[in-house]
Ligand code: SF4
């Protein structure tokens with residue numbers, strides 16, 4: 249059993265509870281024990297870095313200090329925005345203390361974007377070894393969004409213009425990853441709330457492209473992307489007269505499906521665009537779990 | 538547009554020929570020095586290739602394109618920059634900063650300009666965005682984590698959208714969405730509280746928001 253520090257972030261306690269549940273379940277079966285940072289706080293998100301730069305560094309730094317007390321070498325962060333803000337806080341420290349190595353025992357853990365963590369060769373093998381039902385015949389696009397990749401001097405992502413972590417996982421599960429051009433295009437994030445005209449247009453563009461490339465579903469690792477593409481899809485359909493019906497599925501849910509976990513049905517039932525009809529049609533689900 | 542082109546010495550479009558003959562403004566580089574001292578933003582490294590703008594997913598909703606924002610900043614045209622819609626509608630997607638061949642931190646500059654605008658008491662060109670960010674940070678002060686069920690209603694009230702949302706039917710759509718989330722157990726009625734929320738509050742109360750952290 250490997251122990252890893254875990255920073256869920258605020259949305260995984262609420263709106264993205266489906267993501268949170270699937271992560272916990274899949275990690276346990278991957279022999280990864282998640283140790284949540286005690287008393288963690290919000291990373292400040294876009295709001296902090298937009299109008300309060302100091303807070304945008306100080307808020308994640310408190311989490312980093314708390315994370316250190318757990319003493320694990322690795323820290324898993326499912327939300328790409330939290331991941332990005334935590335990495336930025338580390339980067340900020342390094343900028344200001346370029347030479348000083350942290351004293352022994354006081355190093356920060358290695359911060360992982362959850363999808364990248366699952367896409368290492370070792371983890372992919374483990375994922376493959378548990379597959380009960382390969383997701384043959386399911387064609388999906390992987391949608392990474394912005395914050396796990398960009399900017400590379402913060403994220404450390406080697407393949408920031410063409411990330412492959414989700415595609416590798418999809419392939420391991422037996423589904424078909426479609427190569428498409430909008431892997432890392434922005435979903436508009438909170439613009440959907442503050443500037444819905446612009447935000448909805450950005451989501452529409454993504455859905456259009458996914459459909460054009462023949463995707464039957466979109467696989468994501470970001471709960472913000474998931475929310476924007478899933479919760480607002482019917483509204484965009486109503487506004488534009490287009491039809492998408494594209495389920496937006498977390499990669500951890502997809503793993504659960506290929507592993508035939510009974511819990512997977514419960515996670516999927518919390519989506520707005522119901523993935524179950526598609527999965528039943530493809531013979532990839534036994535029925536509602 | 539024509540006014541802007543005159544100021545920046547833009548080379549786009551037909552106005553170019555006329556522009557060349559015009560006495561171009563004398564640049565005020567004090568603003569650039571201030572910007573660079575608050576960085577590292579590398580604004581002065583910009584050579585106007587427009588790669589930032591070409592990859593920007595929100596350029597369709599901007600009044601001044603990102604490359605021009607950088608140019609205006611270099612020339613000390615603070616009012617144009619700080620009053621622009623662009624700095625507020627920027628989605629912080631980091632495409633520009635990632636792709637700039639000269640390492641200009643365009644996205645980070647957009648944030649810096651927002652802070653400067655707030656500091657200078659300039660009315661944001663897109664008040665809704667500013668109100669959303671402020672509401673979000675105030676929301677954090679309550680418990681140290683986002684209280685989702687409280688965030689949007691507070692934002693609607695503060696951005697004075699409640700009445701117009703009722704009229705346009707937006708409110709119904711939003712309430713339906715919230716009910717759905719609640720039924721799906723994705724919305725908590727109560728916020729989860731952080732024990733160290735005093736600490737969070739003092740971080741957020743910082744009197745100099747964009748002062749470099751210590
Ligand atoms: S990409 Fe960089 S160098 Fe090119 S216009 Fe934008 S800021 Fe200037």
Ligand code: SF4
Pocket residue numbers: 589592593594595596603626627628629630631632633634643644647
């Ligand atoms: S960070 Fe802002 S300016 Fe830069 S590409 Fe994204 S939306 Fe455009």
